[in-house]
Structures are given as C-alpha cells and as structure tokens.
Amino acid sequence: TVNPLQYAQQQRKRKLLWSKTNDKTSTSKVGAAITDGQDEKTAEKFRKLLGMKTSGNTNNDLTETNAINQQQQNTFDSLDKEYQTARITTHLRRGVGLGFLSQGSFIPSSSDKN
Template sequence: LRGYLLSLLRLERAKKLQEQKEKEMLEKQQQQQQEMAAAAATNPVLNVAALLASGTQVTPQIAMAAQMAALQAKTLAETGIAVPSYYNPSAVNPMKFAEQEKKRKMLWQGKKEGDKSQTAELWEKLNFGNKDQNVKFRKLMGIKVSLKTLQQQEEMFRNLDVQYEMARSQTHTQRGMGLGFSSSFSRGMDAI
C-alpha cells in the first residue's frame, strides 16, 4: 500500500512538472513566433514590396518565401501556433498544421473530472452483483456503447435465456425420445 501511494505521489509530481514544462515551452514558442512575425515584417529580403520599391529584382523563390512568411505570420496571429523552423515552409500548409496541432492537443488533453458521457451513465446503471465486478466489466468494455446497443444486448440475452430453458426442459422431460431412440410402438412391431 505504501509503495502504491508513493508511486501515485511520483506520478502526480511528474504530471505537474510536465505541465510546467509545457507551459514554459508554449511561452517560449509564442515569444519566438512573435519575434519571427516582427522579423518577417521588417526583413527587407522577405518584404517583396520593399524590394520592388528599392529596384531589386525579385525572383520567384524570393516571392514564394515572402508569401510563406506572410501566411505563417497570418496563421500565427489567428491561431497562436507557428510551424516549427525545421519544416520546409513551402511543403507545409501553416493553417492545416495549426488545425492538426489543435486536434492533437484536444486529443491528449484528457477529460475533466465532471465530464460524463451518456454511455458512461448507462454502463453505471448496469449491475453484476458487486461493485468490483461492475468496475472490472466497465474497464474491459471501454464504456463506449449506446443505449440502442444496450437494448439489443438485453433482448438477445433474454432470448438466449428462453432458448436455454426450453432446451433444458426438453432434455429433462423428453428423455429417450427422438432420433436414435426406438419408440414403444416399433418395439411391439418387431416382436410380431
């Protein structure tokens, strides 16, 4: 029990440290993104209008880089998520990358304590006799079944019970009858 409690404390500590690291990384990333956006706006190489005004010849590569920088700055301003520098800016759509990051964060964020789905409430009503068996069953099932599925399962189990009772009654009350057994009538005919 003591080991279990210690491991819980360690897990809680590790979780807090992870959250703190994520918060620090997010702050650093936002700061870098703001610096990149400011640099992109002031950098004469990436600012096509300034290059054209200065009389410098603008190549398609420079124009494309300027467009990508502007798109990344726009994405950063709208979503707060920037494409990391190790990605090729011409190969990654910043808006799609931001959407993916948001989805990833929502996926790994986890549920809050008060959130319960309808299926979880349905499974909680299910009773197997004692609490331990109920909890074990819910864990194994993943608590992802709808009301309709539960009703279908209940009907199927009722049908199985009825069929079992019918088969049981036939085996106990009609013993010695059916294929492989001779009837009393055919025994009488053999004697003649």
C-alpha cells in the first residue's frame, strides 16, 4: 500500500523541482540591459569584456559576412553534388564487383561438362 504522507511529500518535491522560478537574477538583468539597449555604457563594457568588436566597422563586417556566407554556400553545394553522385553510384552499381556475375556470364551446368 502507498503511504499518503510520503506520497504527498514526494509530490511537493516534484513540484519544487519542476516549477519555474520567477525571481530575476543579476545575470538576467545584465542580459536584458544589453539586448534591450537601455544602458549603452553597460552594453559597451560587456562587449569589451567578451572581446566583441564595436559597431563602427559595420560595412567591413558586412562584406566579410557576405564572403563567408558565399563560401559556405559553395561548400554546401559541392557536398550536395558529391552526395547525389555517390547515391546514384551506389544505386546503379548494385550487383557489380567481386563476388557478382557480370550480365553476360554463363554458368556451366553439370550436363555441359560432358
């Protein structure tokens, strides 16, 4: 049988374990300040601590980003072509190779040996 007191205590522990916390922490305040842009000084300090570049070089960053995106797209295209080639090869070349008979091969039967 189940002890109702132990079961109730277990339910309370589960509720505490899986419930969401509503209190705001200092890290969430800093993150909100950076994402919301309310405190520019704090955001700039945080960017500097993380080693992020300032927003002054946006044009140069944009060209670098476009070049990286183009390189990634070319890589993905070449990988896709290689995948399609390998897929077609494996499906069309099934039954070809060592251990398989060619299309024109003839297997002599025991009656043909005479």
